[in-house]
Amino acid sequence: xxxxxxxxxxxxxxxxxxxxxxxxxxxxxxxxxxxxxxxxxxxxxxxxxxxxxxxxxxxxxxxxxxxxxxxxxxxxxxxxxxxxxxxxxxxxxxxxxxxxxxxxxxxxxxxxxxxxxxxxxxxxxxxxxxxxxxxxxxxxxxxxxxxxxxxxxxxxxxxxxxxxxxxxxxxxxxxxxxxxxxxxxxxxxxxxxxxxxxx
Amino acid sequence: xxxxxxxxxxxxxxxxxxxxxxxxxxxxxxxxxxxxxxxxxxxxxxxxxxxxxxxxxxxxxxxxxxxxxxxxxxxxxxxxxxxxxxxxxxxxxxxxxxxxxxxxxxxxxxxxxxxxxxxxxxxxxxxxxxx
Numbered sequence: 320x321x322x323x324x325x326x327x328x329x330x331x332x333x334x335x336x337x338x339x340x341x342x343x344x345x346x347x348x349x350x351x352x353x354x355x356x357x358x359x360x361x362x363x364x365x366x367x368x369x370x371x372x373x374x375x376x377x378x379x380x381x382x383x384x385x386x387x388x389x390x391x392x393x394x395x396x397x398x399x400x401x402x403x404x405x406x407x408x409x410x411x412x413x414x415x416x417x418x419x420x421x422x423x424x425x426x427x428x429x430x431x432x433x434x435x436x437x438x439x440x441x442x443x444x445x446x447x448x449x450x451x452x453x454x455x456x457x458x459x460x461x462x463x464x465x466x467x468x469x470x471x472x473x474x475x476x477x478x479x480x481x482x483x484x485x486x487x488x489x490x491x492x493x494x495x496x497x498x499x500x501x502x503x504x505x506x507x508x509x510x511x512x513x514x515x516x517x518x
Numbered sequence: 519x520x521x522x523x524x525x526x527x528x529x530x531x532x533x534x535x536x537x538x539x540x541x542x543x544x545x546x547x548x549x550x551x552x553x554x555x556x557x558x559x560x561x562x563x564x565x566x567x568x569x570x571x572x573x574x575x576x577x578x579x580x581x582x583x584x585x586x587x588x589x590x591x592x593x594x595x596x597x598x599x600x601x602x603x604x605x606x607x608x609x610x611x612x613x614x615x616x617x618x619x620x621x622x623x624x625x626x627x628x629x630x631x632x633x634x635x636x637x638x639x640x641x642x643x644x645x646x647x648x649x
Contacts, residue, residue: 367616374584378585381587385551443628450593452590463590464585
Protein backbone atom coordinates (compact mmCIF):
# COMPACT_ATOMS: atom_id res chain seq x y z
CA UNK A 320 0.00 0.00 0.00
CA UNK A 321 2.71 2.40 1.00
CA UNK A 322 4.49 1.99 -2.29
CA UNK A 323 1.38 2.81 -4.30
CA UNK A 324 0.78 5.94 -2.20
CA UNK A 325 4.35 7.04 -2.77
CA UNK A 326 4.01 6.38 -6.50
CA UNK A 327 0.65 8.17 -6.67
CA UNK A 328 2.08 11.18 -4.83
CA UNK A 329 5.01 11.35 -7.23
CA UNK A 330 2.75 11.18 -10.29
CA UNK A 331 0.59 13.94 -8.86
CA UNK A 332 3.38 16.20 -7.57
CA UNK A 333 5.31 15.99 -10.78
CA UNK A 334 2.22 16.38 -12.98
CA UNK A 335 3.05 13.24 -14.89
CA UNK A 336 0.68 12.76 -17.82
CA UNK A 337 2.09 9.38 -18.74
CA UNK A 338 4.87 7.10 -17.65
CA UNK A 339 5.99 3.83 -19.16
CA UNK A 340 8.87 1.48 -18.59
CA UNK A 341 8.96 -1.89 -20.25
CA UNK A 342 8.43 -3.70 -23.47
CA UNK A 343 8.06 -1.64 -26.62
CA UNK A 344 6.50 -2.86 -29.83
CA UNK A 345 4.12 -1.57 -32.45
CA UNK A 346 1.01 -2.20 -30.34
CA UNK A 347 2.50 -0.58 -27.24
CA UNK A 348 3.40 2.50 -29.30
CA UNK A 349 -0.21 2.72 -30.51
CA UNK A 350 -1.42 2.49 -26.94
CA UNK A 351 1.00 5.10 -25.59
CA UNK A 352 0.09 7.54 -28.36
CA UNK A 353 -3.59 7.00 -27.80
CA UNK A 354 -3.35 7.37 -24.02
CA UNK A 355 -1.30 10.56 -24.23
CA UNK A 356 -3.64 12.11 -26.77
CA UNK A 357 -6.71 11.23 -24.69
CA UNK A 358 -5.18 12.76 -21.56
CA UNK A 359 -4.15 15.93 -23.37
CA UNK A 360 -7.62 16.24 -24.90
CA UNK A 361 -9.15 15.88 -21.44
CA UNK A 362 -6.86 18.65 -20.20
CA UNK A 363 -8.21 20.79 -23.06
CA UNK A 364 -4.78 21.28 -24.59
CA UNK A 365 -4.86 23.03 -27.98
CA UNK A 366 -5.03 20.70 -30.97
CA UNK A 367 -1.84 22.14 -32.45
CA UNK A 368 0.12 21.35 -29.27
CA UNK A 369 -1.43 17.89 -29.05
CA UNK A 370 -0.41 17.14 -32.61
CA UNK A 371 3.11 18.37 -31.97
CA UNK A 372 3.46 16.13 -28.92
CA UNK A 373 1.94 13.20 -30.82
CA UNK A 374 4.40 13.58 -33.70
CA UNK A 375 7.41 13.98 -31.41
CA UNK A 376 6.36 10.87 -29.49
CA UNK A 377 6.05 8.94 -32.76
CA UNK A 378 9.61 9.86 -33.73
CA UNK A 379 11.02 9.11 -30.28
CA UNK A 380 9.27 5.78 -29.88
CA UNK A 381 9.88 4.57 -33.43
CA UNK A 382 13.54 5.61 -33.23
CA UNK A 383 13.86 3.55 -30.07
CA UNK A 384 11.95 0.63 -31.58
CA UNK A 385 14.17 0.56 -34.67
CA UNK A 386 17.24 0.66 -32.47
CA UNK A 387 16.25 -2.06 -30.04
CA UNK A 388 15.14 -4.37 -32.87
CA UNK A 389 18.82 -4.82 -33.68
CA UNK A 390 19.35 -6.60 -30.35
CA UNK A 391 18.49 -10.10 -29.27
CA UNK A 392 15.51 -10.45 -26.97
CA UNK A 393 17.82 -11.99 -24.39
CA UNK A 394 19.43 -8.62 -23.70
CA UNK A 395 16.44 -7.44 -21.66
CA UNK A 396 17.96 -4.15 -20.60
CA UNK A 397 17.88 -2.88 -24.17
CA UNK A 398 14.28 -3.98 -24.59
CA UNK A 399 13.02 -2.01 -21.63
CA UNK A 400 12.93 1.68 -22.52
CA UNK A 401 11.35 4.50 -20.50
CA UNK A 402 8.97 7.28 -21.39
CA UNK A 403 7.60 10.11 -19.25
CA UNK A 404 5.41 13.00 -20.35
CA UNK A 405 5.23 15.79 -17.78
CA UNK A 406 3.07 18.88 -17.68
CA UNK A 407 4.90 22.01 -16.56
CA UNK A 408 3.50 25.48 -16.09
CA UNK A 409 4.21 26.70 -19.60
CA UNK A 410 5.27 23.60 -21.44
CA UNK A 411 5.29 19.84 -21.70
CA UNK A 412 8.40 17.77 -21.18
CA UNK A 413 8.84 14.52 -23.07
CA UNK A 414 11.60 12.50 -21.50
CA UNK A 415 12.74 9.22 -22.97
CA UNK A 416 15.34 6.77 -21.76
CA UNK A 417 16.86 3.70 -23.27
CA UNK A 418 20.07 1.75 -22.95
CA UNK A 419 22.51 2.14 -25.81
CA UNK A 420 25.94 0.80 -26.64
CA UNK A 421 28.98 3.07 -26.31
CA UNK A 422 29.17 3.40 -30.11
CA UNK A 423 25.58 4.48 -30.32
CA UNK A 424 26.12 6.92 -27.44
CA UNK A 425 29.00 8.53 -29.34
CA UNK A 426 26.90 8.81 -32.49
CA UNK A 427 23.99 10.37 -30.60
CA UNK A 428 26.25 12.79 -28.73
CA UNK A 429 27.76 14.05 -31.97
CA UNK A 430 24.48 14.24 -33.83
CA UNK A 431 22.51 15.94 -31.04
CA UNK A 432 25.29 18.41 -30.23
CA UNK A 433 25.39 19.36 -33.91
CA UNK A 434 21.61 19.76 -34.12
CA UNK A 435 21.59 21.86 -30.94
CA UNK A 436 23.96 24.41 -32.44
CA UNK A 437 21.68 25.07 -35.40
CA UNK A 438 19.32 28.02 -35.49
CA UNK A 439 15.69 27.32 -36.40
CA UNK A 440 16.46 28.57 -39.90
CA UNK A 441 19.50 26.32 -40.32
CA UNK A 442 17.57 23.43 -38.87
CA UNK A 443 14.97 24.03 -41.55
CA UNK A 444 17.63 24.00 -44.28
CA UNK A 445 19.23 20.89 -42.81
CA UNK A 446 15.84 19.16 -42.74
CA UNK A 447 15.09 19.97 -46.38
CA UNK A 448 18.53 18.75 -47.47
CA UNK A 449 18.16 15.49 -45.57
CA UNK A 450 14.62 15.00 -46.86
CA UNK A 451 15.74 15.50 -50.42
CA UNK A 452 18.16 12.58 -50.43
CA UNK A 453 18.33 10.64 -53.64
CA UNK A 454 17.63 7.23 -52.16
CA UNK A 455 14.64 6.30 -50.07
CA UNK A 456 15.23 4.38 -46.86
CA UNK A 457 13.94 0.83 -46.60
CA UNK A 458 13.60 1.19 -42.86
CA UNK A 459 13.42 4.10 -40.48
CA UNK A 460 13.92 7.73 -41.30
CA UNK A 461 17.69 7.74 -41.97
CA UNK A 462 18.56 10.06 -39.08
CA UNK A 463 15.98 12.63 -40.05
CA UNK A 464 13.91 11.87 -36.96
CA UNK A 465 16.12 13.73 -34.50
CA UNK A 466 16.22 16.80 -36.72
CA UNK A 467 12.46 16.68 -37.01
CA UNK A 468 12.01 16.44 -33.24
CA UNK A 469 14.08 19.57 -32.59
CA UNK A 470 12.47 21.40 -35.50
CA UNK A 471 8.99 20.71 -34.18
CA UNK A 472 9.75 21.40 -30.50
CA UNK A 473 11.56 24.69 -31.30
CA UNK A 474 13.73 24.13 -28.23
CA UNK A 475 17.20 22.74 -27.90
CA UNK A 476 17.01 19.20 -26.61
CA UNK A 477 18.66 18.15 -23.36
CA UNK A 478 20.43 14.83 -23.25
CA UNK A 479 22.82 12.85 -21.14
CA UNK A 480 24.29 9.41 -20.80
CA UNK A 481 24.75 7.75 -17.46
CA UNK A 482 24.37 4.76 -15.19
CA UNK A 483 26.79 2.55 -16.98
CA UNK A 484 25.63 -1.01 -16.74
CA UNK A 485 27.88 -3.92 -17.52
CA UNK A 486 27.66 -7.62 -17.58
CA UNK A 487 26.02 -9.16 -14.51
CA UNK A 488 24.04 -6.09 -13.47
CA UNK A 489 20.32 -6.31 -12.98
CA UNK A 490 17.59 -4.28 -14.59
CA UNK A 491 16.50 -1.50 -12.22
CA UNK A 492 12.90 -2.70 -12.30
CA UNK A 493 13.60 -6.37 -11.93
CA UNK A 494 13.94 -8.14 -8.61
CA UNK A 495 11.93 -11.23 -9.21
CA UNK A 496 13.83 -13.43 -11.62
CA UNK A 497 16.99 -13.88 -13.55
CA UNK A 498 15.72 -12.26 -16.74
CA UNK A 499 17.47 -9.06 -15.74
CA UNK A 500 20.90 -10.59 -15.54
CA UNK A 501 22.90 -9.66 -18.57
CA UNK A 502 24.63 -12.49 -20.30
CA UNK A 503 26.88 -10.52 -22.61
CA UNK A 504 29.94 -8.42 -21.89
CA UNK A 505 28.86 -5.22 -23.58
CA UNK A 506 28.63 -1.94 -21.67
CA UNK A 507 25.38 -0.02 -21.95
CA UNK A 508 24.66 3.60 -21.12
CA UNK A 509 21.28 4.99 -20.20
CA UNK A 510 20.53 7.61 -22.83
CA UNK A 511 18.12 10.26 -21.65
CA UNK A 512 16.59 12.63 -24.17
CA UNK A 513 14.45 15.51 -22.99
CA UNK A 514 12.27 17.54 -25.31
CA UNK A 515 10.26 20.60 -24.41
CA UNK A 516 7.08 21.70 -26.16
CA UNK A 517 5.50 25.05 -25.33
CA UNK A 518 1.84 24.92 -24.31
CA UNK B 519 -4.28 -0.93 -64.79
CA UNK B 520 -6.22 -1.08 -61.55
CA UNK B 521 -7.20 1.60 -59.09
CA UNK B 522 -5.74 1.64 -55.62
CA UNK B 523 -8.16 1.77 -52.74
CA UNK B 524 -6.71 1.22 -49.28
CA UNK B 525 -8.58 1.69 -46.03
CA UNK B 526 -6.58 3.57 -43.39
CA UNK B 527 -5.46 2.13 -40.07
CA UNK B 528 -4.08 3.64 -36.86
CA UNK B 529 -0.70 3.84 -38.62
CA UNK B 530 -1.38 4.00 -42.34
CA UNK B 531 -3.43 6.41 -44.45
CA UNK B 532 -6.46 5.98 -46.70
CA UNK B 533 -5.34 5.83 -50.30
CA UNK B 534 -7.53 6.31 -53.34
CA UNK B 535 -5.76 6.41 -56.68
CA UNK B 536 -8.29 6.49 -59.51
CA UNK B 537 -6.78 5.87 -62.88
CA UNK B 538 -9.81 6.92 -64.98
CA UNK B 539 -10.22 10.33 -63.34
CA UNK B 540 -6.60 11.01 -62.50
CA UNK B 541 -7.67 11.86 -58.96
CA UNK B 542 -5.24 10.62 -56.32
CA UNK B 543 -5.86 11.03 -52.61
CA UNK B 544 -3.95 10.21 -49.46
CA UNK B 545 -5.55 11.03 -46.13
CA UNK B 546 -5.42 10.22 -42.43
CA UNK B 547 -2.41 9.05 -40.44
CA UNK B 548 0.87 8.08 -41.99
CA UNK B 549 3.11 6.80 -39.22
CA UNK B 550 4.05 3.26 -40.31
CA UNK B 551 7.16 1.72 -38.78
CA UNK B 552 8.06 0.49 -42.21
CA UNK B 553 7.19 3.17 -44.74
CA UNK B 554 8.92 1.30 -47.56
CA UNK B 555 6.46 -1.57 -47.31
CA UNK B 556 3.49 0.75 -47.49
CA UNK B 557 4.66 3.28 -50.05
CA UNK B 558 6.63 1.16 -52.50
CA UNK B 559 3.46 -0.19 -54.23
CA UNK B 560 2.17 3.36 -54.56
CA UNK B 561 5.37 4.49 -56.24
CA UNK B 562 5.24 1.53 -58.64
CA UNK B 563 1.62 2.35 -59.45
CA UNK B 564 2.62 5.92 -60.28
CA UNK B 565 5.35 4.69 -62.62
CA UNK B 566 2.74 2.73 -64.56
CA UNK B 567 0.24 5.58 -64.44
CA UNK B 568 2.86 7.97 -65.85
CA UNK B 569 2.99 6.00 -69.10
CA UNK B 570 -0.68 6.85 -69.80
CA UNK B 571 -1.73 9.71 -67.54
CA UNK B 572 -5.04 11.58 -67.64
CA UNK B 573 -5.25 15.11 -69.03
CA UNK B 574 -4.98 16.46 -65.51
CA UNK B 575 -3.70 14.62 -62.48
CA UNK B 576 -4.97 15.89 -59.18
CA UNK B 577 -3.11 14.78 -56.07
CA UNK B 578 -4.47 15.53 -52.61
CA UNK B 579 -2.79 15.11 -49.24
CA UNK B 580 -5.06 15.46 -46.23
CA UNK B 581 -2.94 14.11 -43.42
CA UNK B 582 -3.40 14.34 -39.67
CA UNK B 583 -0.01 12.96 -38.71
CA UNK B 584 3.04 11.67 -40.52
CA UNK B 585 6.43 10.42 -39.42
CA UNK B 586 9.73 11.38 -41.02
CA UNK B 587 10.12 8.17 -42.99
CA UNK B 588 6.67 8.79 -44.55
CA UNK B 589 7.66 12.33 -45.43
CA UNK B 590 10.48 10.96 -47.56
CA UNK B 591 8.01 8.81 -49.47
CA UNK B 592 5.53 11.66 -49.75
CA UNK B 593 8.33 13.56 -51.42
CA UNK B 594 8.95 10.46 -53.59
CA UNK B 595 5.34 10.59 -54.78
CA UNK B 596 5.59 14.30 -55.51
CA UNK B 597 8.75 13.71 -57.53
CA UNK B 598 6.93 11.17 -59.71
CA UNK B 599 4.26 13.75 -60.35
CA UNK B 600 6.85 16.43 -60.97
CA UNK B 601 8.32 14.31 -63.73
CA UNK B 602 4.91 14.07 -65.36
CA UNK B 603 4.40 17.80 -64.98
CA UNK B 604 7.77 18.72 -66.41
CA UNK B 605 7.00 16.44 -69.38
CA UNK B 606 4.08 18.71 -70.20
CA UNK B 607 1.14 17.05 -68.46
CA UNK B 608 -1.20 18.98 -66.21
CA UNK B 609 -0.83 18.30 -62.50
CA UNK B 610 -2.21 19.90 -59.39
CA UNK B 611 -1.41 19.20 -55.77
CA UNK B 612 -3.53 20.15 -52.80
CA UNK B 613 -1.84 20.05 -49.39
CA UNK B 614 -4.38 20.33 -46.60
CA UNK B 615 -3.31 21.50 -43.17
CA UNK B 616 -5.19 22.07 -39.97
CA UNK B 617 -5.24 25.77 -39.05
CA UNK B 618 -3.70 24.85 -35.65
CA UNK B 619 -1.02 22.61 -37.10
CA UNK B 620 1.98 24.79 -37.93
CA UNK B 621 4.16 21.73 -38.57
CA UNK B 622 1.85 20.41 -41.31
CA UNK B 623 1.88 23.86 -42.93
CA UNK B 624 5.68 24.01 -42.63
CA UNK B 625 6.13 20.60 -44.27
CA UNK B 626 3.89 21.66 -47.14
CA UNK B 627 6.05 24.76 -47.59
CA UNK B 628 9.21 22.64 -47.43
CA UNK B 629 7.96 20.26 -50.11
CA UNK B 630 7.04 23.25 -52.26
CA UNK B 631 10.67 24.34 -52.11
CA UNK B 632 11.93 20.96 -53.27
CA UNK B 633 9.64 20.09 -56.17
CA UNK B 634 8.67 22.19 -59.15
CA UNK B 635 4.94 21.59 -58.98
CA UNK B 636 1.92 23.78 -58.36
CA UNK B 637 1.17 22.96 -54.72
CA UNK B 638 -1.88 24.62 -53.29
CA UNK B 639 -1.91 25.00 -49.51
CA UNK B 640 -5.45 24.57 -48.24
CA UNK B 641 -6.32 25.57 -44.70
CA UNK B 642 -8.71 23.36 -42.76
CA UNK B 643 -10.58 24.81 -39.85
CA UNK B 644 -11.49 21.51 -38.25
CA UNK B 645 -13.37 21.81 -35.00
CA UNK B 646 -14.90 18.38 -35.26
CA UNK B 647 -12.35 16.39 -33.31
CA UNK B 648 -12.74 18.44 -30.13
CA UNK B 649 -14.46 15.59 -28.30
